[in-house]
Amino acid sequence: MRIGELAKRAKVSRDTIRFYERHGLIRSGVDPEAGNSYRIYPEDAVLTLDVIRDAQAAGLSIADISMFLAQFMAQSPEAEAGQGFLEAKIVEVRARQEAGARFLQMLEQTKAALDRAPQDGLDEVTRRGEA
Amino acid sequence: MRIGELAKRAKVSRDTIRFYERHGLIRSGVDPEAGNSYRIYPEDAVLTLDVIRDAQAAGLSIADISMFLAQFMAQSPEAEAGQGFLEAKIVEVRARQEAGARFLQMLEQTKAALDRAPQDGLDEVTRRGEA
DNA sequence: CAAAACCATTGACAGTGGTCCATGGTTTAT
DNA sequence: ATAAACCATGGACCACTGTCAATGGTTTTG
Structure with a gap:
């Protein structure tokens, strides 16, 4: 095409x-x-x-x-060289996914807290974060 | 500090x-x-x-x-305005996390295929992908 | 057949997320 | 008290990931 x-x-x-x-x-x-x-x-x-x-x-x-x-x-069959590359990227991406998941939770908790109490602070999330 | x-x-x-x-x-x-x-x-x-x-x-x-x-x-209490922002970002980040997870699987499968047969192609992954 | 729509190539431009450097002042350690 | 280490500010510079515009050729369509 x-x-x-x-x-x-x-x-x-x-x-x-x-x-x-x-x-x-x-x-x-x-x-x-x-x-x-x-x-x-x-x-x-x-x-x-x-x-x-x-x-x-x-x-x-x-x-x-x-x-x-x-x-x-x-x-x-030119693999070999890139074996380490794949391994490195897997490690890297896993870490990034975990960080992303962590942040997604913060987003969700923040929204939940704001939904619950739109007019005051969101101490709940902050306190939970300190656990 | x-x-x-x-x-x-x-x-x-x-x-x-x-x-x-x-x-x-x-x-x-x-x-x-x-x-x-x-x-x-x-x-x-x-x-x-x-x-x-x-x-x-x-x-x-x-x-x-x-x-x-x-x-x-x-x-x-200036929330309200940002309510939609949080919602939008949650949707966006979830999508990105899913895409990232999909790619991570490809990485893992590719490495697995290469580990199994370092000297020839990796038809397994390709065929699996076609499912 | 003519205009509209498509295509290739080149190179300039843009937004993002920093990093580096020069200058000059402050603190700390010897 | 002096050198080494730290700090602030400003602006230049950088790599990355595209995007746009100019020019000139090709295809499709009314």
């Missing part, structure tokens, strides 16, 4: 796709039949873009995601 | 503390006794910096965190 359709299906801008492609997260080719310079993206590029979104939510940088996708796609 | 001690205790740089302060995430005063311009930070600034870290892990921007802290500290 061409960039416009991919953009629409994956809900990202064309420019973002080009940005990712420049950074090696997405690959494309050209149709040799057609005499134009239009890039053709494989169907699974949509899925790749979904993965990129999730990876970003997990806190990975573009460079990280590029590494990950290389490992993930790895048809070639 | 002074900025150096806070920096050490919270494990952030002095410049980062100043950056946060400029953006309203941290507050400080000066000791009127001392004739200097050194800023004094309250004990709980350490905790605030911890919260900031977690909030960033949850994907909040500095502006968001500023809003949140204002709600959280809210001694004043």
